[in-house]
Amino acid sequence: MAQVKVIEQIDAVGLKELAQKAEKQPENYKLVSKATTVCKGGFLNYTYVRDLNPVVIDEPCHLFGSNSTPNPSEHVLASLGACLAVGYMANATSMGIPLEELRLELEGDIDISPVWGVAETPDDRVAGFTEIRVKAFVEGNFTHEQKKVMQENVIKWSPVANTIRNNVNLIATLNSEK
Structure with a gap:
C-alpha cells in the first residue's frame, strides 16, 4: 500500500497554547496591523509590511499597468x-x-x-x-x-x-x- 503524502503541519502544541492564552486574555490579541504603500510610478506600487520585502502591486496592461504583478x-x-x-x-x-x-x-x-x-x-x-x-x-x-x-x-x-x-x-x- 502506498504511503499517503501529507502537507507539513504547524506546531499543534503551540497552536493549543496560543488558543488558551487568547481565551484567557482576549484583550491582548487585538492588534494594529500596519502597511506603507509607495508609488514607484504609473500604477506600480510597493507596500511594505513589518521588515519584509515589499508586496509589489500593479495593474494589467488593459488597465494601464505593466502587468508585472497581481493588481x-x-x-x-x-x-x-x-x-x-x-x-x-x-x-x-x-x-x-x-x-x-x-x-x-x-x-x-x-x-x-x-x-x-x-x-x-x-x-x-x-x-x-x-x-x-x-x-x-x-x-x-x-x-x-x-x-x-x-x-x-x-x-x-x-x-x-x-x-x-x-x-x-x-x-x-x-x-x-x-
Missing part, C-alpha cells in the same frame, strides 16, 4: 485564499488530522466601470466585488462531521472573510508632508 483586487482574492488556508490548517491541526491536500480556487465578479472615480458614474454604482466564490479542496482523514465543523469554523472566523463580509469603518485622510 489590488487580485491581492484581495489572494489574501482571502491565504487566510482561509490558514484556517483550514489550524482547524485540521487542532483536530489532529494531517492534510494531504489544501488548495483553494477563488474567483470574483467585480465592477470596475467607475474607473477609480474618473468615469462619470451614477452615485448608486459601487465599485468592487459583488460576489466571491471559493472552492476549497481539503483532503485528510476526516469524518463528514469533522469536515462540516472545520468548514463552519474557517468561514466564520477568518479575519479577511469577515473584513469582506462586514462593514468596516474606513477613515481616509489626505495629508501633505510639504
Whole structure:
C-alpha cells in the first residue's frame, strides 16, 4: 500500500497554547496591523509590511499597468485564499488530522466601470466585488462531521472573510508632508 503524502503541519502544541492564552486574555490579541504603500510610478506600487520585502502591486496592461504583478483586487482574492488556508490548517491541526491536500480556487465578479472615480458614474454604482466564490479542496482523514465543523469554523472566523463580509469603518485622510 502506498504511503499517503501529507502537507507539513504547524506546531499543534503551540497552536493549543496560543488558543488558551487568547481565551484567557482576549484583550491582548487585538492588534494594529500596519502597511506603507509607495508609488514607484504609473500604477506600480510597493507596500511594505513589518521588515519584509515589499508586496509589489500593479495593474494589467488593459488597465494601464505593466502587468508585472497581481493588481489590488487580485491581492484581495489572494489574501482571502491565504487566510482561509490558514484556517483550514489550524482547524485540521487542532483536530489532529494531517492534510494531504489544501488548495483553494477563488474567483470574483467585480465592477470596475467607475474607473477609480474618473468615469462619470451614477452615485448608486459601487465599485468592487459583488460576489466571491471559493472552492476549497481539503483532503485528510476526516469524518463528514469533522469536515462540516472545520468548514463552519474557517468561514466564520477568518479575519479577511469577515473584513469582506462586514462593514468596516474606513477613515481616509489626505495629508501633505510639504
